[in-house]
Amino acid sequence: MSMLHVEGLSKSFGGLKVTNDVSLSLEAGERLALIGPNGAGKTTLVNQISGFLGADAGAIHLQGQNVTHWPAHRRVRHGLVRTFQISKLAPALTAIDQVALAIHQRDGSINNMWRRKTSYGLVLDEARSILEALQLARLAHTTPAEMAYGDQRLVEVALALALKPRVLLLDEPMAGVPKSEAQLILDALERLPADLAVVIIEHDMDLVFRFAHRILVLANGAVLAAGTPDDIRRNEIVRAVYLGKAGQL
Numbered sequence: 001m002s003m004l005h006v007e008g009l010s011k012s013f014g015g016l017k018v019t020n021d022v023s024l025s026l027e028a029g030e031r032l033a034l035i036g037p038n039g040a041g042k043t044t045l046v047n048q049i050s051g052f053l054g055a056d057a058g059a060i061h062l063q064g065q066n067v068t069h070w071p072a073h074r075r076v077r078h079g080l081v082r083t084f085q086i087s088k089l090a091p092a093l094t095a096i097d098q099v100a101l102a103i104h105q106r107d108g109s110i111n112n113m114w115r116r117k118t119s120y121g122l123v124l125d126e127a128r129s130i131l132e133a134l135q136l137a138r139l140a141h142t143t144p145a146e147m148a149y150g151d152q153r154l155v156e157v158a159l160a161l162a163l164k165p166r167v168l169l170l171d172e173p174m175a176g177v178p179k180s181e182a183q184l185i186l187d188a189l190e191r192l193p194a195d196l197a198v199v200i201i202e203h204d205m206d207l208v209f210r211f212a213h214r215i216l217v218l219a220n221g222a223v224l225a226a227g228t229p230d231d232i233r234r235n236e237i238v239r240a241v242y243l244g245k246a247g248q249l
């Protein structure tokens, strides 16, 4: 059974079809990249899958369960977690506190007055191990303002991991990150749990072609092509519409 199955998803804003009959499937451990020119509908599709935007037509199944009409927070509880293009970090909190807060949120313990100190110790242990897994332990006691931008993006990935996703949607983790920090991001993404299913929106083709097992190309809201990185690299239509024009192949 697929971890995520999207069938015929569509959405229009006025007369503009922003997603047009999009289907995709994702197995545990798979890395799928969503690429396409600006305005192709990538973020809209991720907004729909994560429950931030409804669908005019189509269905979304998470591990066989129909979640099409579920609100975003319910999808999160069932393992469908996303990050955003724009930073959502709390400016005054250290990385470890932010991750600990996300763990509390996941466990529903944030308002639990009777929380025992021992359980808080366990939360901190877990927060530390999430940071370590992404090689971010060096940032544990650092606030976002004191971090390089690439590190901030990675702490956001750590926050998403704290929610124990089975499917992780990453919206442009490389956006705004200077080239000098790009390798750091790629290294961290390659250390994501092997059984996690990942959908990544990304304009950086180096990252896309190194990270993705499969690539789905969107243009004008519709699927233009889908296949392995080699298939996509060789696809003449994709080259003409997107990759060739971007001069990145």
Ligand SMILES: Nc1ncnc2c1ncn2[C@@H]1O[C@H](COP(=O)(O)OP(=O)(O)OP(=O)(O)O)[C@@H](O)[C@H]1O
Residues within 6 Å of the ligand: 013, 018, 036, 037, 038, 039, 040, 041, 042, 043, 044, 045
């Ligand atoms: N709330 C909205 N109301 C009206 N139009 C919208 C809305 N959100 C997105 N759009 C339009 O939908 C189209 C797709 O936008 P979307 O942000 O999904 O594209 P994208 O592929 O993610 O682009 P980018 O690579 O620039 O992030 C664009 O033409 C955009 O202007």
